[in-house]
Amino acid sequence: xxxxxxxxxxxxxxxxxxxxxxxxxxxxxxxxxxxxxxxxxxxxxxxxxxxxxxxxxxxxxxxxxxxxxxxxxxxxxxxxxxxxxxxxxxxxxxxxxxxxxxxxxxxxxxxxxxxxxxxxxxxxxxxxxxxxxxxxxxxxxxxxxxxxxxxxxxxxxxxxxxxxxxxxxxxxxxxxxxxxxxxxxxxxxxxxxxxxxxxxxxxxxxxxxxxxxxxxxxxxxxxxxxxxxxxxxxxxxxxxxxxxxxxxxxxxxxxxxxxxxxxxxxxxxxxxxxxxxxxxxxxxxxxxxxxxxxxxx
Amino acid sequence: xxxxxxxxxxxxxxxxxxxxxxxxxxxxxxxxxxxxxxxxxxxxxxxxxxxxxxxxxxxxxxxxxxxxxxxxxxxxxxxxxxxxxxxxxxxxxxxxxxxxxxxxxxxxxxxxxxxxxxxxxxxxxxxxxxxxxxxxxxxxxxxxxxxxxxxxxxxxxxxxxxxxxxxxxxxxxxxxxxxxxxxxxxxxxxxxxxxxxxxxxxxxxxxxxxxxxxxxxxxxxxxxxxxxxxxxxxxxxxxxxxxxxxxxxxxxxxxxxxxxxxxxxxxxxxxxxxxxxxxxxxxxxxxxxxxxxxxxxxxxxxxxxxxxxxxxxxxxxxxxxxxxxxxxxxxxxxxxxxxxxxxxxxxxxxxxxxxxxxxxxxxxxxxxxxxxxxxxxxxxxxxxxxxxxxxxxxxxxxxxxxxxxxxxxxxxxxxxxxxxxxxxxxxxxxxxxxxxxxxxxxxxxxxxxxxxxxxxxxxxxxxxxxxxxxxxxxxxxxxxxxxxxxxxxxxxx
Numbered sequence: 001x002x003x004x005x006x007x008x009x010x011x012x013x014x015x016x017x018x019x020x021x022x023x024x025x026x027x028x029x030x031x032x033x034x035x036x037x038x039x040x041x042x043x044x045x046x047x048x049x050x051x052x053x054x055x056x057x058x059x060x061x062x063x064x065x066x067x068x069x070x071x072x073x074x075x076x077x078x079x080x081x082x083x084x085x086x087x088x089x090x091x092x093x094x095x096x097x098x099x100x101x102x103x104x105x106x107x108x109x110x111x112x113x114x115x116x117x118x119x120x121x122x123x124x125x126x127x128x129x130x131x132x133x134x135x136x137x138x139x140x141x142x143x144x145x146x147x148x149x150x151x152x153x154x155x156x157x158x159x160x161x162x163x164x165x166x167x168x169x170x171x172x173x174x175x176x177x178x179x180x181x182x183x184x185x186x187x188x189x190x191x192x193x194x195x196x197x198x199x200x201x202x203x204x205x206x207x208x209x210x211x212x213x214x215x216x217x218x219x220x221x222x223x224x225x226x227x228x229x230x231x232x233x234x235x236x237x238x239x240x241x242x243x244x245x246x247x248x249x250x251x252x253x254x255x256x257x258x259x260x261x262x263x264x265x266x267x268x269x270x271x272x273x274x275x276x277x278x279x280x281x282x283x284x285x286x287x288x289x290x291x292x293x294x295x296x297x
Numbered sequence: 298x299x300x301x302x303x304x305x306x307x308x309x310x311x312x313x314x315x316x317x318x319x320x321x322x323x324x325x326x327x328x329x330x331x332x333x334x335x336x337x338x339x340x341x342x343x344x345x346x347x348x349x350x351x352x353x354x355x356x357x358x359x360x361x362x363x364x365x366x367x368x369x370x371x372x373x374x375x376x377x378x379x380x381x382x383x384x385x386x387x388x389x390x391x392x393x394x395x396x397x398x399x400x401x402x403x404x405x406x407x408x409x410x411x412x413x414x415x416x417x418x419x420x421x422x423x424x425x426x427x428x429x430x431x432x433x434x435x436x437x438x439x440x441x442x443x444x445x446x447x448x449x450x451x452x453x454x455x456x457x458x459x460x461x462x463x464x465x466x467x468x469x470x471x472x473x474x475x476x477x478x479x480x481x482x483x484x485x486x487x488x489x490x491x492x493x494x495x496x497x498x499x500x501x502x503x504x505x506x507x508x509x510x511x512x513x514x515x516x517x518x519x520x521x522x523x524x525x526x527x528x529x530x531x532x533x534x535x536x537x538x539x540x541x542x543x544x545x546x547x548x549x550x551x552x553x554x555x556x557x558x559x560x561x562x563x564x565x566x567x568x569x570x571x572x573x574x575x576x577x578x579x580x581x582x583x584x585x586x587x588x589x590x591x592x593x594x595x596x597x598x599x600x601x602x603x604x605x606x607x608x609x610x611x612x613x614x615x616x617x618x619x620x621x622x623x624x625x626x627x628x629x630x631x632x633x634x635x636x637x638x639x640x641x642x643x644x645x646x647x648x649x650x651x652x653x654x655x656x657x658x659x660x661x662x663x664x665x666x667x668x669x670x671x672x673x674x675x676x677x678x679x680x681x682x683x684x685x686x687x688x689x690x691x692x693x694x695x696x697x698x699x700x701x702x703x704x705x706x707x708x709x710x711x712x713x714x715x716x717x718x719x720x721x722x723x724x725x726x727x728x729x730x731x732x733x734x735x736x737x738x739x740x741x742x743x744x745x746x747x748x749x750x751x752x753x754x755x756x757x758x759x760x761x762x763x764x765x766x767x768x769x770x771x772x773x774x775x776x777x778x779x780x781x782x783x784x785x786x787x788x789x790x
Contacts, residue, residue, distance in 0.1 A: 148410050150366070180411055182365035189366060197406035198369050 042073040043251070046085040046097030049153065049186040051235075051271065052211055058270050065263055069254050081185045082155035095243050096251060100235045101287050102157035108281070111238035114248065115255040116279030119207050119234055119272075123279055126206040127158030127229035129166075130194050133222050138201065140227055141166050149178040150190045150199035157287050159187055162229045163203035165290040188212065195222035207234070211272045233283030237276070252278065306510050310503035311496075318495050322488040333480050337473060338448075344385040345450040345466050346437050348375055353454045353464045356392055360400060360454060360461040365410070368392060368401040376403045383476070388447065388469040392454065394462045397425055420445050427451075428463050446470050509533040513546060524553045569734055573754060576736060580629035583621065591618050627747045628736065630754035639676040641668055644704070647683050654691045655700070663701030663719075673780050674714055678755050685752045686718040686774050693722035693772060707777055716776040724767040733765055752776075 045066075047059065059076055067074040077094055079085045082103045088094045090110060097111075104111065116123040131138045138144060141163065152159020160183075164174035182199070184190050190202040191212060206228065212220040237255060239248050258264035259275035268275060304312070352371060359368035372390040391408055394400040397415070402408035408417060414425045420442050427438055428451060440449040448468045454461045509532045516525035527547045533540055594615045597603070603611070644666050655662050683702075690700045698721045707713035725733065732738045734753035737746035756763040761778035 180365070182363070184366040193366060193369070196369075196373075197404075198365070198401070198410065 042075055043070065043096065043247070044075045044077055044094045046088055046094040046099070047076050047078045048082050048085045048097065048099050048103075048235075049080065049156075049188070051098070052188060052208060052215065055215075055270075058267075061270075062267055065267055066254065069257075070250060082153050086155065089238075089240055092240060092242055094240065095247065096237060096239050098235060098237050100153075100156050100158075101233050101284050102161050102291070103155045104236055104238055105284055105287055105291060106155070107238070110241055112241055112243075112248065113279055113281055114237040114239045114252050115276040116234050116236045116283065117271075117276055118274040121274050123234045123277055123283060124231040125158065125234050126231055127162035128204050128206050128209050128225045129163060129201060129227035129229075130191065130204055130209065130223040131201050131226050132194055132197060133224050135200065135224070138226050141201075142170055142172070144201040145172070145177055146179045147200035148180045148182075148198070150193040150202035151181055151183050152187045152190045152202075152204065153183055153185055156187070156205070157232055157290075158205045158229065159190060159203050161287065161290050161294075162232070165293060166227070166229065168293065191219055191223055195219055201226075205235075207272070214272065230286065232286050233279070236279060236283075306507040307504060308507075310507050311500045314499045314503060315492075315496050318492065318499065322491060326484045326488055330477075330481060330484060334473075334477055337476065341385050341448065341468055341473075342437075342439055342450065345387065345468065346452075348387060349437055349450055349452040349464055349466050352390060352466075353452045356464060357454050357456050357461055360392070360394070361456055365401055369403075369405075372401055372403045383472065386468075386472065387466050388472075389467040391465040391467070392462055393428070393465060395460065397429070400462060420447060420449065424449055424451065424465065441470075505533075506539060509539065509543060513543065516546070516550075520553075524557055525550060527551065565731070565734075569753060569757075572735055573757075576628045580625045583625050584629070587618060587622055587625065591615075591622065594618060624747075627751060630751055630758070637676045638671045639674045639679045640671045643676050643680050644668055644683075647680060647687065650684060651687050651691065654688060658691060658694070659697045660691050660694055661697075661699045663699065665701070665703045665705075667705035672714060674778055675759070678759065679714075679716075679778070682752050682755055682776060683716065685748045686716070686776070689748055690718050690720035690722075690772075690774070694720040695722055698722060699771075706780075712780045714778045714780055716778070717773060719768075719771045719773045721771050723772075725765060725772055730765060734763070 043066075059078070063074050063076050077085075077088060079088070082100055085094070085097055085099060086103050086107060089097055089099075089107060096114060099107075104113070119125055129141055129144075131144070149163075151163070154160055167174040167177045182193075184193050184202075187205040187208040190199075190204045191209060193199045194202040202223075209220060209223075209225065237251075239251065243251075255276040256278070259268055302309075352375070356368050356371050359365070359371065372392060375387050375390065377386060389402065389404050389408060391402040392400040393414055397413060399408055399410050399412050399414065399417075401410060414421045420440075423442050424440055427440060436452055438449075438451040440451070442449075446469065448470055449465055450468070451463050451465045454464050509528065512528060512532065516528070519525045527550045528543050533543050594611055598608070598611055598615070648664065651662075654660075683704075687700065687702060694700050700720045701718070703715075703717040703719075705715060707715035729738075734749050736750040738749070753763055756776055756778065759778055761776060763774065763776045765772065765774050767773075
């Protein structure tokens with residue numbers, strides 16, 4: 001058992017408890033939710049801070065596009081943290097979700113990989129270590145020892161797992177490496193926290209930082225990328241294992257075909273994505289390796 | 298300074314009132330400004346107190362859960378960077394944890410997380426000391442350190458009984474000043490507007506009051522040398538004290554003029570009376586020896602044995618003595634009560650008597666005698682007065698000129714006979730007017746200068762009045778004579 005595990009985050013124990021208890025709750029609720037799902041025939045998709053999920057008009061457009069293509073009502077369920085979306089998935093309140101790669105591995109027993117977005121033509125992204133633009137001193141993670149550091153979400157790979165792994169690789173203990181750490185519960189807010197000077201450093205999803213550079217250049221311009229992590233598998237779309245094969249394939253087909261229509265390409269353009277691919281769980285081996293390093297399975 | 302008080306009212310009244318208006322506006326303005334500043338500070342404290350309570354309640358759970366980002370979002374929410382800054386706009390919000398370190402602040406660059414409050418500056422050192430003072434602190438704590446450009450308001454952050462830390466709001470006093478300066482400029486603008494309205498009104502009112510006063514003062518200054526004119530009636534037609542003053546002045550001027558006229562008349566009468574006494578005395582002194590001399594000459598003339606040369610000399614002496622007697626008789630005017638009253642025939646006689654003179658000088662004669670059949674006035678004396686005045690007028694009038702007579706009862710006085718004789722001759726000079734009724738005062742060639750003297754004596758002895766004046770291109774003589782016992786109570790017309 002790693003040191004990190006013995007010295008858990010505030011949420012660590014609760015998370016364990018939730019996973020255990022939600023399994024029981026899920027078992028109890030399974031019949032009821034299946035019935036209601038069949039009756040409504042509505043597709044519920046969980047949206048997480050894996051992308052700039054607060055672009056409400058974009059989400060509305062995407063939902064309408066999806067509903068028209070699937071000829072079924074579609075509901076986007078937005079939550080401000082990965083954990084909430086994960087809980088909803090476990091409770092089968094969602095059929096599909098766009099989650100981070102790290103939660104995917106946590107949930108791999110209850111979800112199936114549906115599709116992986118293509119970012120800059122490839123299903124990969126990285127973690128960026130960012131500091132304020134005017135901080136010219138910091139060159140690597142080790143320069144930030146003792147500082148105030150902003151993590152995105154305890155279930156974020158690029159916003160939590162990856163930077164901690166980097167610290168660990170440098171031979172330091174991520175639990176007491178920083179003077180103070182906090183979660184902003186969104187990658188975008190990590191950028192804000194660093195830009196405003198609240199935190200001296202932060203870990204952020206490369207896809208989101210790059211997108212922000214287009215959508216809100218004034219914000220991202222106040223930060224500087226100090227370090228880029230190795231590539232990881234891009235946050236995937238997943239389907240709960242309870243979703244029927246027909247629904248699974250319909251949805252997968254829809255996503256893969258998005259880039260084939262003009263409307264789809266327009267949406268992908270707004271999302272700064274290039275399309276979707278089926279992907280394989282092997283994409284996420286790097287994350288699994290880091291998880292093992294921290295004693296997580 | 299004295300020169301200021303010596304200024305004319307024309308300047309002093311407007312200056313003083315303008316000064317007073319200015320001072321009033323300044324004092325009221327200053328009082329309102331002070332009040333406005335206090336009110337503004339009070340408003341800031343009230344607003345800050347409300348905000349602090351809301352923030353303290355909202356931020357408490359984030360302290361419990363160590364949720365820095367949520368806390369940051371909360372403390373950041375009241376900060377406006379783009380809208381115009383107002384005095385009630387909070388400048389910075391800081392959450393101090395129990396250990397007096399910054400848990401979170403709205404401005405992490407200047408007030409970074411984890412920094413010990415005491416390291417943030419003198420203000421915070423003072424604040425920390427007050428926050429950690431023994432129990433009894435009254436919340437909210439309002440701190441306005443000397444020499445600081447900030448005002449602080451602090452509240453404890455509590456969860457049930459546990460104190461989690463303190464919330465501190467900071468307000469920039471520098472924002473107060475532009476607002477206060479704005480208020481001052483506004484106040485000044487209104488003040489100037491009021492001045493712009495009041496000062497002209499005040500100058501107008503002041504000059505309205507000062508102009509008559511100045512006029513009055515100037516006339517009063519002349520009073521010792523001459524009797525000034527009355528004030529123009531429309532100068533100040535009001536009944537306040539100033540108006541009463543002017544009315545009193547006018548009454549005084551009129552009284553002074555009457556007095557001056559009376560004094561002149563008295564001086565003249567007294568002089569004439571003195572002259573009369575003197576001449577009467579001289580005449581009596583001459584008359585007695587004269588009577589003897591005439592008797593002697595008459596007796597001598599009766600003797601037939603005289604040398605013709607002597608007789609010639611006696612006649613020469615006799616004529617001389619007669620001339621002396623006539624002159625002395627003229628000087629010694631003796632009026633005796635006569636039984637006969639003046640009647641219409643007397644006037645006709647006079648008219649007839651002066652005709653030769655009138656005709657000779659081709660005078661147009663105006664004759665207006667409202668004469669009843671008879672008037673209770675001594676006929677022979679009135680005839681003498683009339684003849685004297687008329688002949689005098691005919692002589693004074695220009696060749697082919699105009700002479701008029703008006704005779705009748707005096708207007709408004711039934712017991713008074715009035716005679717007015719006018720001629721269009723040369724005006725009488727001031728000097729002539731003064732000495733007109735004195736004997737031998739005639740300026741006319743050929744006159745012996747006793748006609749008006751005799752007339753004056755007769756009128757005076759009849760207790761009447763005679764006056765002469767230049768009027769409208771003519772010279773006018775007016776005689777008023779009492780009819781019967783009552784006197785003509787008139788001033789010289």
